[in-house]
Amino acid sequence: MTNEDKKELSPAMEDYLRTIYKFEEKGAMVTTSMISESLGVAPASVTKMMKRLASMDLVEHEPYRGVGLTANGEKAAAEMARHHRLIELFLTEVVGVPWDRVHDEAHRLEHALSEYLEDRLADILGDPKVDPHGQLIPCKDGRVAVRNLRMLWELEQGTRGVVAEIEDHDPALLRYAAERTLFPGTEICVVERDPYGGSVIVALGAERCAVGQDAARQIWIETNDTTS
Amino acid sequence: MTNEDKKELSPAMEDYLRTIYKFEEKGAMVTTSMISESLGVAPASVTKMMKRLASMDLVEHEPYRGVGLTANGEKAAAEMARHHRLIELFLTEVVGVPWDRVHDEAHRLEHALSEYLEDRLADILGDPKVDPHGQLIPCKDGRVAVRNLRMLWELEQGTRGVVAEIEDHDPALLRYAAERTLFPGTEICVVERDPYGGSVIVALGAERCAVGQDAARQIWIETNDTTS
């Protein structure tokens, strides 16, 4: 019945969808300017594309308020996220590309990955669940595990947790994290917070290190408290 | 001085250039209709693109006669051919993709491969000289070895040689060749030619097999005769 089942999405559309997806993952509401900035494109271009995507039932656009993915849109976006993250992991694990370089490469390659190759990569990597930066890899049907992540920056003093995810678009941040051995999986404890906004002091086993605000806002921690 | 050194080429332009390159490799003169057919695009689109490429000094276009790559164009095209063929080899060797599927995948991926990744692949593969179908991989500066190839179809009875190359765009042909163990490197001898155009009978060691005309026109043999 629904005769527009398999729209062929352009690379540009895929980029927009994955960008929105990335923000929604973090629970943020998604505005024109966020997309505009993240994609390096004029705000008016975003608006125009949102209309197009809305007409394809991939996005819901509330003028002047923001956008959100529809069920269809989320499906397509998860697909892209899966491509992107599988490629990132493949590049680090198999090709030997350092983790601060894989994002840009994956960004270019994701649109060119066939379903067949996607399956081959997943196979070789043993059906991985997370990419090199800790981002969840959606499975084929688009489903993802749910996690309760909190910004390192917002944790109260004394909180314990595990590094879950580090924003992957800025190579310098990734190197900054690596210098402090803040990798996904690293256990940490917040020792001290400068109330006037400088750094968080974090303990990693016996070591401790300072993490500046800008970085601490881009590092996500999984805590074991039951914030119901 | 020359301020237009590094034009950024669009994927479409890269496709046109690599297509012309592919024909020139085989010593053919390149016409609008050949490109049109090979790229699945209207002849008028080819003409228009040829003008654009000519204005960028990548192509020389003699109206109504044909086109050829300039030095710049050949550089750029060799770059694409290198990408394409490195990817094909990587996919067969590392990812385990069968040789009749790699062409289409490489065709999509080639435009998204950075110089950095290109180098990584070449490294992993040990600076290879030929792709899975026997096509030569240009080195970074665009240089390629010279070979003296002849169509299997045009060899006289009794000629000995080695399979050098099999056209890679048609998966069925590649499977056809594989069934007969006609891989790059296989030694063969032409036992018999049907003068009325059916098949060539080829000996491979003790075995022999028939190769139909359409296939024999797409299989290239390196012979050891000194055709000076």
Next chain:
DNA sequence: TGCAGAATTGAGCCGCGTCTAAAAATAACC
């Protein structure tokens, strides 16, 4: 509550890469 500044949208433009239909040049054939 009204207003200034910021965010968003609308209108209109542009280049790319495609198409179709018609004109022009070349090639084939009798």
Next chain:
DNA sequence: GGTTATTTTTAGACGCGGCTCAATTCTGCA
């Protein structure tokens, strides 16, 4: 060698995905 068939080019159109600039809407603050 002239006529016909084929190939190629020209002309004009279109959709996409960007942009700029102006109009609109929303927000924060006096």
